[in-house]
Amino acid sequence: MGVKIHVFIDASNLWAAQKVKGYFFDYEKLKKYVKDKFKTTSVEISYYTAYPADRTREYSLEGRHRFYTFLKKGLGINVVKKKLKRIRTVTEEGETIEEKGNMDVEITIDALHNMKKYDTAILFTGDSDFLALASYLMGRGKQVYIFSSRNNVSEELRTGSNGYTDVLDIETDIWGKEIEYRKKRLKGEINH
DSSP, rough: OOOOEEEEEHHHHHHHHHHHEEEEEEEHHHHHHHHHHTTSSSSEEEEEEEOOOOSSSSOOOHHHHHHHHIIIHHHHOEEEEEEEEEEEEEEEEEEEEEOOOOOOOOOOOOHHHHHOSEEEEEOOOGGGGGGHHHHHHTTTOOEEEEEEESSSSSSSHHHHSEEEEGGGOOSOOOEEEEOHHHHHHHOSEEEE
């Protein structure tokens, strides 16, 4: 069976890596990669995401919700989600709406609450705010590994854990479908 691993995925933080690669992660392949890399069969994954509220987009959010259902029911991944918070701000240019969907607190609470259930925590994030969590877990005998990308990882987090992996350098195939807008841009359908 090997070590017990819990993977905590900060979806918004990893969007940068997926955009650079031009592909979405394939979470089934990603789970297999973690099992093989850490030589274990015991991997639990939690996926944290914030999504737009209904009627705040010109496009349908149905596909996104089907994806969350697939992660949960199809792959057994714990999906933690919340609506993006919409904040009205007034600037010299006028009124704007800013959206925030930070999941740092939810990830930290779950990592601490479930601490007795795993030996190794893998944080798919590059956010330096997680340095305190990594330090706390390591101080209590847990192994902590950071998975992110060079274009989106803080130096403190990268060096403040038991190990760092740049997802863009993983040689095993962990990628899924090509990102649509990238496909269109490569075909010249979207102007810059």
